[in-house]
């Protein structure tokens with residue numbers, strides 16, 4: 001969509017508008033597009049210079065809504081891979097057969113997924129919610145990744161996630177397993193990123209952050225295998241050994257899952273009251289006070305005058321502007 005009109009008057013589009021427009025361009029699904037467009041419509045400056053653009057947005061919205069109504073039927077198998085995101089983020093579990101993905105889902109969420117000592121037990125994705133402190137993070141158990149065969153719908157499920165958790169079996173050559181997994185993701189045009197953002201993928205590719213987890217660490221010789229695995233991948237990825245069966249290192253695992261998500265939590269308060277620490281506002285790292293306001297209410301952004309910050313400020317209650325970059329755990333008081 002062109003945001004510069006042929007107009008006689010300058011549009012004077014704000015950073016929030018441009019930001020929402022970027023989200024719109026990046027949106028993969030129609031509902032995502034509608035959501036981004038709603039924000040664009042809410043924050044667009046309402047004056048003569050944007051009249052035409054506002055009209056375009058409106059007709060765009062009408063088309064999207066129409067599109068949503070006449071969706072082509074998706075194949076049944078593919079449909080199973082449409083997992084609705086819930087909670088703060090969606091993390092997809094990936095691994096070869098028998099690595100313990102379903103065991104992990106059962107152990108750290110309330111969901112149940114069949115576990116068995118034979119391979120290919122899991123046939124379709126199964127979501128579950130994991131609690132981490134005051135957050136709920138969705139984990140999705142999946143059928144095992146197979147060499148040279150990709151289930152329809154699987155790449156889309158992975159692409160839609162906020163993070164990946166690779167689970168390898170430490171009683172079987174873990175480096176080899178990981179190499180197969182990375183190769184298969186490569187075939188799906190998914191670049192697996194670990195520490196740091198790394199180079200930008202080519203067009204059509206996406207990059208997702210990942211955590212590598214070695215399971216069955218209580219088994220004989222498993223920790224030796226883990227050391228080799230760790231030496232091989234630790235420069236590129238965060239890595240952790242666990243035993244799902246014995247419940248070893250699972251607290252650490254929750255923390256590490258949160259870490260790869262590239263999100264942070266802030267808390268909003270009203271003057272004279274305490275912040276509710278059970279109700280975090282979840283934002284991307286690098287977000288500003290403006291985004292905090294937007295998450296509270298879309299009308300807040302335009303009206304925002306300043307904010308006060310407790311936490312990362314120089315002192316408690318420091319006055320900051322809308323472009324102030326917030327930090328994990330900050331308490332923000334918005335003034336409109």
Ligand SMILES: Nc1nc2c(ncn2[C@@H]2O[C@H](COP(=O)(O)OP(=O)(O)OP(=O)(O)O)[C@@H](O)[C@H]2O)c(=O)[nH]1
Nearest residue numbers: 098099100101102103116117120121122144244245
């Ligand atoms: N020794 C040991 N065995 C485990 C551990 N976690 C899971 N297992 C066993 O590994 C086998 C496979 O577990 P699943 O959870 O079904 O593995 P999966 O990755 O979901 O397997 P697929 O659905 O076939 O891909 C089962 O026999 C589990 O009991 C662990 O920490 N230690």
Ligand SMILES: [Mg+2]
Nearest residue numbers: 101102121122
């Ligand atoms: Mg399974």
